[in-house]
């Protein structure tokens with residue numbers, strides 16, 4: 001049986017391996033306490049659109065305005081949200097332990113805003129604040145564009161534009177129907193004038209090959225003591241793949257999630273059931289210290 005909800009046992013393990021290499025794989029549950037909706041799985045609806053169907057190149061080709069409204073909404077919500085104690089705890093761990101690498105499936109930029117060192121963070125699914133050209137032959141990429149609205153047609157509030165005072169901009173107010181945004185009002189590539197798209201990995205797209213190569217290089221540098229699986233199911237791809245790779249390098253698995261499938265864990269593995277924002281700061285306390293009132297650790 002795995003070791004469930006036993007914080008002292010985890011602390012004992014952590015302190016006996018002070019220089020070991022640590023991996024984390026994070027999913028939507030990491031940002032849940034920051035109040036961000038995930039749009040994944042059953043009920044993943046945005047304004048009556050199946051969110052998984054909006055996150056595809058086909059949807060963008062068919063109606064780029066609708067897809068951009070969805071991403072403009074997510075950018076706005078992510079900018080309004082704040083990193084929670086789980087983001088801060090992982091960032092503090094990264095500052096303490098140079099041999100810690102964090103892989104995140106989240107695109108909300110909250111780990112970066114918590115001060116997680118970029119060299120110890122890999123964003124598997126990209127970032128809402130990266131823009132790239134939709135033209136595959138064009139390599140234009142822009143990082144850290146946090147303009148909100150990105151363009152006037154994607155304004156977040158249900159206000160009216162000066163240019164067309166009769167047209168509501170309904171991004172946040174769900175009672176206001178969505179309007180069709182013509183492609184001429186969407187952000188354009190400064191190099192080739194094609195449409196810009198969000199720099200996230202859509203359904204049906206491959207993860208970035210160079211990024212995956214960097215992760216495998218890190219994996220192959222030596223043994224790993226523990227892989228944290230935070231806010232995502234350890235049996236779900238790609239988590240399952242990284243859990244396997246880490247386990248093959250000696251790692252014990254430590255799942256931190258609102259649900260822990262004990263049958264997927266080995267007898268030496270750990271499971272902690274609950275909110276990552278509560279659990280991670282406690283689990284990492286021997287390394288990062290206790291939380292101060294301002295949410296920092298050192």
Ligand SMILES: [Zn+2]
Nearest residue numbers: 133138189192
């Ligand atoms: Zn371009």
